[in-house]
Amino acid sequence: MAKETGKKLIAQNRKARHEYHLDDLYEAGIVLSGTEVKSLREGRANLTDGWADIEGGEVWMHGVHIPEYAQGTWTNHSARRKRKLLLHRREIERIEKAVATPGVTLIPLSLYFTDGRAKVEIAVARGKKAWDKRQAIAQRQATREVQAEVGRRVKGMPG
Template identity: 70%
Template structure:
């Protein structure tokens, strides 16, 4: 069987981009059990409640839901267990330092296969205030209206 090539997206955390200002992103591998990989290959996962915790020099992914593999037996995994992330020690120390000094949090943004290996994209993020969210929505609406007006102008349609 040929080796998988490219990137296959499994799950994305759209709510994280809405609720946080993303400052820096990292790509990390994950330590998974066999049935977790099979469940991910079926495209089943949820990152909504996920977060990353640094404990004794190791990064752990908490709250990510990978449902049990349907054809699994007694060897099935727990759906919300904590999973170890594979990062370089320097990256872990940098993340830990920035979280401690600036009050940032680490959230998962996406879960995907890259050349057959499960990866998670994590981000250092700062929580948005409610006025930040309203401002972002207003900017999106203004840009959409501007694009629509430009399209109408190019087509020769008058308002």
């Protein structure tokens, strides 16, 4: 079998960018069992309820749903077990300092394969307030309207 190259996206937490202000992004490896890898290669995972925590100097990811492998036997994994993330010691220390402040958490943004190895992109994030979300939506819509008007002017159409 040929060795995989490139990046293959498995799952993405699109809601995270709407719900949180993202500060720092990190790429981490994941400790997985064989059936979890096979399930991920089928493109099956859900990050929406996922979060990460630091326990004993190690980073653990909780709440990420990787469904059981269909052809798995009694060795199959449990779908929502906690999984260890692989990061450098300095990165863990930096994350630990950031998460120590109130209102800051660690969330997974995307799960993907890079050159055949499963990786997760995690972010140090602060929760948004309702008015932050409304403000972001209004700003996005205003930018969209300006771009549409510029497009009409370039084409010579009346505004």
